[in-house]
Amino acid sequence: MTTLEARGLVRRFGEVTAVDGVDLDVAAGQVHALVGLNGSGKTTLLRMLAGVLRPDAGVLRLRSGAEPSGAVIGHLIDVPAAYAELTVEQNLSSAALLRAVPRALVPRAVSRAATALGIADLLTRRAGGLSLGNRQRLGLAAALVHDPQLLVLDEPTNGLDPAGVLVVRRLVVERARTAGCAVLVSSHHLDELARIADRITVLHRGRVVGRLDPRTPDLEVQLFAMAARADGIDVTAELGRPAPARKPEARS
Numbered sequence: 001m002t003t004l005e006a007r008g009l010v011r012r013f014g015e016v017t018a019v020d021g022v023d024l025d026v027a028a029g030q031v032h033a034l035v036g037l038n039g040s041g042k043t044t045l046l047r048m049l050a051g052v053l054r055p056d057a058g059v060l061r062l063r064s065g066a067e068p069s070g071a072v073i074g075h076l077i078d079v080p081a082a083y084a085e086l087t088v089e090q091n092l093s094s095a096a097l098l099r100a101v102p103r104a105l106v107p108r109a110v111s112r113a114a115t116a117l118g119i120a121d122l123l124t125r126r127a128g129g130l131s132l133g134n135r136q137r138l139g140l141a142a143a144l145v146h147d148p149q150l151l152v153l154d155e156p157t158n159g160l161d162p163a164g165v166l167v168v169r170r171l172v173v174e175r176a177r178t179a180g181c182a183v184l185v186s187s188h189h190l191d192e193l194a195r196i197a198d199r200i201t202v203l204h205r206g207r208v209v210g211r212l213d214p215r216t217p218d219l220e221v222q223l224f225a226m227a228a229r230a231d232g233i234d235v236t237a238e239l240g241r242p243a244p245a246r247k248p249e250a251r252s
């Protein structure tokens with residue numbers, strides 16, 4: 001069952017075609033990972049899929065027939081947005097209201113999201129005074145507060161300590177498997193993605209150039225080889241060569 005269907009998405013910035021005719025399906029109950037080298041178009045694609053950037057061409061459809069909007073999509077892309085002067089609780093409440101959570105249900109939604117991200121003890125703290133990692137946790141809680149059908153996360157573990165990484169890993173999998181959410185996540189930490197992803201799509205120069213199997217080893221090498229092949233470069237021999245032996249330590 002596909003929750004989100006994107007066909008022929010294109011986005012240009014002046015002379016640069018950041019996304020160049022991408023088709024992508026994100027299924028309910030699945031974690032779909034998007035990977036690619038720097039500048040391959042991941043963030044631009046995620047922003048279009050989250051409904052915060054208008055495509056120059058292509059269509060986006062949601063299974064429910066709902067308009068792709070903040071009420072059904074949760075996202076954390078780029079720097080987490082928070083009002084510095086408001087408390088964590090006020091930030092989460094306004095995120096919930098903006099995303100059409102009925103007023104009477106907001107306190108419960110806020111408490112649930114804050115607990116899930118391990119920031120329930122920070123609810124009365126001003127967002128402006130939070131550490132980098134806790135701002136990221138607040139951004140993730142805001143993305144989840146309305147129990148979205150589709151969750152779009154760009155580098156969700158940015159700034160998080162190992163405990164935070166575990167929280168995100170558990171949360172992403174729980175959202176997909178238990179809540180039936182469709183999750184699209186992008187990261188350069190391929191080993192981390194491999195633990196949670198059902199599918200991995202590779203983007204290169206704005207186009208989908210292949211898929212990786214999350215259960216196979218050496219995903220970085222496979223990604224690099226796939227990107228090189230898309231550029232017409234065969235790096236098979238290069239990648240098969242053993243690493244040069246380390247020089248013996250010089251004695252003093």
Ligand SMILES: Nc1ncnc2c1ncn2[C@@H]1O[C@H](COP(=O)(O)OP(=O)(O)OP(=O)(O)O)[C@@H](O)[C@H]1O
Pocket residue numbers: 013016017018036037038039040041042043044045
């Ligand atoms: N607002 C913008 N104005 C101009 N060019 C942009 C803008 N946003 C993205 N681009 C360009 O579009 C291309 C794709 O960028 P994008 O940020 O989507 O890639 P990415 O895969 O997310 O990269 P990274 O892994 O480095 O975060 C790049 O060439 C980038 O310079």
